[in-house]
Amino acid sequence: MEALKKSGISTSKIKKIGVFTSGGDAPGMNAAIRAVIRSGIFYGKEMVGIKRGYQGIIESDFLPMNARSVSNIIQRGGTILKSARSNDFRTEIGRQKAFSNLQAAKIDALVAIGGDGTFTGAKIFFEEFEFPIIGIPGTIDNDLIGTDFTLGYDTATNTALRATDAIKDTASSHSRLFFIEVMGRDTGFIALRTAIAGGAEAALVPEELMTMDELMQVLEDGSNNAKTSSIVIVAEGNPNGTAAEIAYKVMQKDSRYQAKVTTLGHVQRGGSPSCFDRMLASKLGVWAVEALLEGKHNAMVGDRGGKLIITPFSEAIEATRKFNDELLRIAQILAI
Numbered sequence: 001m002e003a004l005k006k007s008g009i010s011t012s013k014i015k016k017i018g019v020f021t022s023g024g025d026a027p028g029m030n031a032a033i034r035a036v037i038r039s040g041i042f043y044g045k046e047m048v049g050i051k052r053g054y055q056g057i058i059e060s061d062f063l064p065m066n067a068r069s070v071s072n073i074i075q076r077g078g079t080i081l082k083s084a085r086s087n088d089f090r091t092e093i094g095r096q097k098a099f100s101n102l103q104a105a106k107i108d109a110l111v112a113i114g115g116d117g118t119f120t121g122a123k124i125f126f127e128e129f130e131f132p133i134i135g136i137p138g139t140i141d142n143d144l145i146g147t148d149f150t151l152g153y154d155t156a157t158n159t160a161l162r163a164t165d166a167i168k169d170t171a172s173s174h175s176r177l178f179f180i181e182v183m184g185r186d187t188g189f190i191a192l193r194t195a196i197a198g199g200a201e202a203a204l205v206p207e208e209l210m211t212m213d214e215l216m217q218v219l220e221d222g223s224n225n226a227k228t229s230s231i232v233i234v235a236e237g238n239p240n241g242t243a244a245e246i247a248y249k250v251m252q253k254d255s256r257y258q259a260k261v262t263t264l265g266h267v268q269r270g271g272s273p274s275c276f277d278r279m280l281a282s283k284l285g286v287w288a289v290e291a292l293l294e295g296k297h298n299a300m301v302g303d304r305g306g307k308l309i310i311t312p313f314s315e316a317i318e319a320t321r322k323f324n325d326e327l328l329r330i331a332q333i334l335a336i
């Protein structure tokens, strides 16, 4: 056992660590909770699960956990600790209460699993109370810098892809045009990946405007190229509107189209995490605890090319992951 430990870590002053999930849940969060709890225990620390994110800290919803508390959860979607978007934590009074509760429970440090909203809260909390928090990027949107992938993105896109494959079967049988709406308020990562891997005719994303005329042209080119059915993947935050609105506009412009619409919604947020997400969660969970015990905090852990990288919260929340124009180009080439 001793040989497995990284030198210097076990001497840390941190004795008790809390872990919570916050913001939109993502498949793989349970696997990350498991990894955090088990690595904390491995390093001889007392571990506490906090229910409902920041709200649970404000309400002292603390749950002592051991290695067995996280048995049989690696394969489960959602989060056993539950999640919330806390309005109380946005107030100074709420954060003061949270700090007092953590002190009373003798919790010395926190691991926060979530997205940019979660890390914004963690950064403010550190600035006010110097309370050490390390973040694990967990969001299906994949919109954080500082990691190649965020937890849940792989599973969510695989869910969207399975739905797209199923719709393609019926679209092709009936020679129909389908608009499939996927999640992504501000970013089109889910949409673009689903479009390429699902062989869609077009992807409408928040980052790049495809005008309605351009879309009509893509559809027209397809039918001139002997395509009898078409799939358009629509990110919810794209500038042209919802999938239903876009379908309506297309039918207004050309009455030959009888477009069908499927909105995948929260089905993308649930379900058993993929092997990739379980692996990522396991790595990030161990790295988060080790980073904390090495004195790192106010930052998130990430995996870049299989290696740990640490990005300060201030950078992680300020920059949004750059949209991959190359993937959009590839999607367009392959859609002819």
Ligand code: F6P
Pocket: 024, 115, 139, 140, 141, 183, 184, 185, 236, 269
């Ligand atoms: O941030 C994750 C996400 O799933 C987005 O893709 C989506 O726009 C949003 O959360 C939905 O949030 P809610 O579940 O609160 O409606």
